[in-house]
Amino acid sequence: MSEQKIVTVPEIATIEEIKDEIVDVKTFYLRFDNKEIDGNFKFKSGQFIMCTVFGAGEFAVSLPPSPENDRFHITVRRIGKVTNALHDLQVGDKVGIRGPFGNGFPFEEIKGKNVIYVAGGIGLIPLRSSIVHVLQHRNEFGRILLLYGSRSPQDLMYQYMLDEWQKIEGFETFITVDNGTPEWKGNVGIITTLFDKVEIPVENTVAFVCGPPVMFNAVIKELMQRGIKDDMIISTLERHMKCGVGKCQHCAIGRTLVCTDGPVYTYRQIKTLGEQI
Amino acid sequence: MYLMKKNDVKKIAKALEEKYTLYGPYVDEAFGQCFFDKVTADNVDLNASIPTNPPKHVVFPHLETIMQYKYDKTTKKADIAMVFDDTPKALFGLRSCDLTGLQCIDRFFLGQEFVDEVYRHHRSRMFIVANTCVVPFKQCFCVCTDSGPAAQEGYDLNLTNLGDSYLLEVGSEKGKAFIESFGFAKATEEHLKQKQKLVEKSITMFEDIATESKAWVSRVMNRVTTGFIKEEVWEYIGNQCIECGACSYVCPSCTCFNINDANTIAGNTERVRTWDSCSYEGYSRMAGGHNPRKPIEDRRNKRFFCKLSYSQSKKYLRPGCVGCGRCAWVCPGDIGLPNVVTYIRREIHE
Numbered sequence: 001m002s003e004q005k006i007v008t009v010p011e012i013a014t015i016e017e018i019k020d021e022i023v024d025v026k027t028f029y030l031r032f033d034n035k036e037i038d039g040n041f042k043f044k045s046g047q048f049i050m051c052t053v054f055g056a057g058e059f060a061v062s063l064p065p066s067p068e069n070d071r072f073h074i075t076v077r078r079i080g081k082v083t084n085a086l087h088d089l090q091v092g093d094k095v096g097i098r099g100p101f102g103n104g105f106p107f108e109e110i111k112g113k114n115v116i117y118v119a120g121g122i123g124l125i126p127l128r129s130s131i132v133h134v135l136q137h138r139n140e141f142g143r144i145l146l147l148y149g150s151r152s153p154q155d156l157m158y159q160y161m162l163d164e165w166q167k168i169e170g171f172e173t174f175i176t177v178d179n180g181t182p183e184w185k186g187n188v189g190i191i192t193t194l195f196d197k198v199e200i201p202v203e204n205t206v207a208f209v210c211g212p213p214v215m216f217n218a219v220i221k222e223l224m225q226r227g228i229k230d231d232m233i234i235s236t237l238e239r240h241m242k243c244g245v246g247k248c249q250h251c252a253i254g255r256t257l258v259c260t261d262g263p264v265y266t267y268r269q270i271k272t273l274g275e276q277i
Numbered sequence: 278m279y280l281m282k283k284n285d286v287k288k289i290a291k292a293l294e295e296k297y298t299l300y301g302p303y304v305d306e307a308f309g310q311c312f313f314d315k316v317t318a319d320n321v322d323l324n325a326s327i328p329t330n331p332p333k334h335v336v337f338p339h340l341e342t343i344m345q346y347k348y349d350k351t352t353k354k355a356d357i358a359m360v361f362d363d364t365p366k367a368l369f370g371l372r373s374c375d376l377t378g379l380q381c382i383d384r385f386f387l388g389q390e391f392v393d394e395v396y397r398h399h400r401s402r403m404f405i406v407a408n409t410c411v412v413p414f415k416q417c418f419c420v421c422t423d424s425g426p427a428a429q430e431g432y433d434l435n436l437t438n439l440g441d442s443y444l445l446e447v448g449s450e451k452g453k454a455f456i457e458s459f460g461f462a463k464a465t466e467e468h469l470k471q472k473q474k475l476v477e478k479s480i481t482m483f484e485d486i487a488t489e490s491k492a493w494v495s496r497v498m499n500r501v502t503t504g505f506i507k508e509e510v511w512e513y514i515g516n517q518c519i520e521c522g523a524c525s526y527v528c529p530s531c532t533c534f535n536i537n538d539a540n541t542i543a544g545n546t547e548r549v550r551t552w553d554s555c556s557y558e559g560y561s562r563m564a565g566g567h568n569p570r571k572p573i574e575d576r577r578n579k580r581f582f583c584k585l586s587y588s589q590s591k592k593y594l595r596p597g598c599v600g601c602g603r604c605a606w607v608c609p610g611d612i613g614l615p616n617v618v619t620y621i622r623r624e625i626h627e
Contacts, residue, residue: 007391008359008394009344009357009358009359010357012355012357014353052538054346054348054355054546055348055538055540055546056538057536057537057538058536058538058548059564079564079565080564080565081564082564083564092353093353094348094353094354094355096346096355096357212567213567213569238563239561239563239569240560240561240562240563242534242535242536243534243536245390245391246389246390246391247385247386247391247393247532247534248533248534248535248536248553249532249533249534249555249583250533250535250553250560250561252555252579253569254582255582255586255588255589260390260391274504275569275570275575276569276570276575277569
């Protein structure tokens with residue numbers, strides 16, 4: 001598999017479709033204008049790209065599609081100057097793409113293990129790639145669990161996928177919201193309340209955690225208490241990034257750079273870096 | 278190895294000026310200070326004190342357009358082009374600390390997984406004339422960081438002031454080809470010995486100016502790398518920082534940069550790369566407002582980690598600090614690198 005990496009000049013891609021997810025979050029389906037790259041853009045799940053919005057700037061964004069048989073897209077929250085400009089774009093507009101960068105999730109090493117995904121809010125976006133990928137190779141893994149929490153039912157990401165996932169046999173999904181609504185029939189409470197209700201496998205288990213720092217720390221505590229080892233807890237970190245190739249140093253955490261050494265770290269690594277998440 | 282008269286220095290500068298854009302130290306008449314910037318063969322001053330600024334802006338400008346693009350909103354067409362600057366440049370009279378700093382940047386930008394193409398173009402046609410420091414300046418401590426007072430490598434030509442004449446050493450094929458046509462007298466082993474004596478004498482002079490703490494750089498590197506430094510020390514250092522970013526500005530090996538897209542009146546956009554400093558609060562702040570490095574001491578310790586740790590040294594193949602002492606010179610908070618070494622040393626003692 002020859003890897004196509006766009007390092008300096010962004011490749012132009014067209015927005016084919018825009019899907020509203022939740023408030024301020026949209027999914028943009030992209031297609032590369034260059035026929036040689038379109039369809040050949042290989043990446044690993046967990047890697048990220050740098051996306052240029054012409055006239056506004058460039059931002060780093062995780063890749064939610066599975067590396068195999070999935071439509072190429074990014075899911076972005078409207079939060080800063082550049083993402084605001086991206087949200088204002090229409091179908092047919094162009095963006096620039098550089099990447100893929102970063103290390104990606106360790107797919108080979110976790111084969112045969114039980115997999116727990118713990119996501120909070122839009123933390124589900126970077127994990128989506130891995131979830132879909134693992135589901136595509138369902139028989140190579142043990143139990144697969146998803147523990148997902150968001151602020152309210154309206155803030156649940158990928159609602160249509162969650163419905164689909166809940167139907168998949170052998171994929172145990174547990175969803176909770178911090179603040180319920182009268183229509184909400186599911187669990188109410190922060191994500192750690194799920195840990196008491198779910199029988200979590202400990203032996204031969206790997207946990208993927210992604211979410212805001214407060215949630216991250218609480219979840220790590222729960223997982224460690226149950227006996228899951230720190231090198232079996234995997235997360236993907238976010239940092240202010242400018243170049244994506246280890247030169248601008250904005251994403252430095254301790255001795256590592258998130259863009260080249262990350263964004264995927266085990267909790268054992270995170271502990272030694274000596275910085276906040 | 279050649280020997281040349283003192284006023285022959287101008288001859289070399291003149292010849293370089295014809296082929297290259299000449300950069301060198303000069304004394305600004307208005308300020309009375311020495312700067313390193315564009316010069317002519319007439320005003321370049323090899324005897325001036327260490328320049329206030331390192332030469333890194335020659336290869337890594339403060340503000341530089343690295344890419345240009347034009348996006349037509351109606352036709353949805355985007356034209357993107359990288360912008361490179363490969364004009365030939367000559368650095369004349371570079372002090373060994375600054376040359377070492379340049380080598381650090383070289384290894385960082387060119388020697389890792391990704392090569393910085395913009396930097397590579399800047400660096401591709403460069404001629405370097407180094408200048409041995411036979412007398413150290415008051416803030417210097419290059420002997421403690423193994424980067425002086427005489428340049429060991431990385432130059433095309435190296436000059437040493439022997440008193441009544443200059444010793445000229447050739448460091449590359451390019452330097453050899455350039456100097457042959459001048460027909461200078463060949464220098465002998467005797468002259469080389471003379472240079473070594475001067476360098477040794479220069480090193481003894483450091484002992485008078487340098488406080489003993491400066492010699493603790495390697496010990497402190499060990500501490501910084503292993504993390505055996507109390508939080509209070511970083512807090513003490515952080516409390517003195519006013520986040521001006523001057524230390525990064527004058528550091529020969531600091532290369533953090535920011536990238537912004539700037540729209541021009543002509544309708545196109547320039548992707549501009551600017552210097553940045555890890556002491557600024559916005560340095561690690563993300564779009565949502567989350568800042569993993571909010572307290573100032575977290576940011577301060579990062580800078581010293583960058584200069585004084587083995588993990589960072591792996592990128593530079595030497596300590597990140599080159600001992601020029603400029604940070605101590607400009608810091609309003611008294612936390613230049615030598616002082617930080619002192620604070621950490623005190624902690625080790627107690």
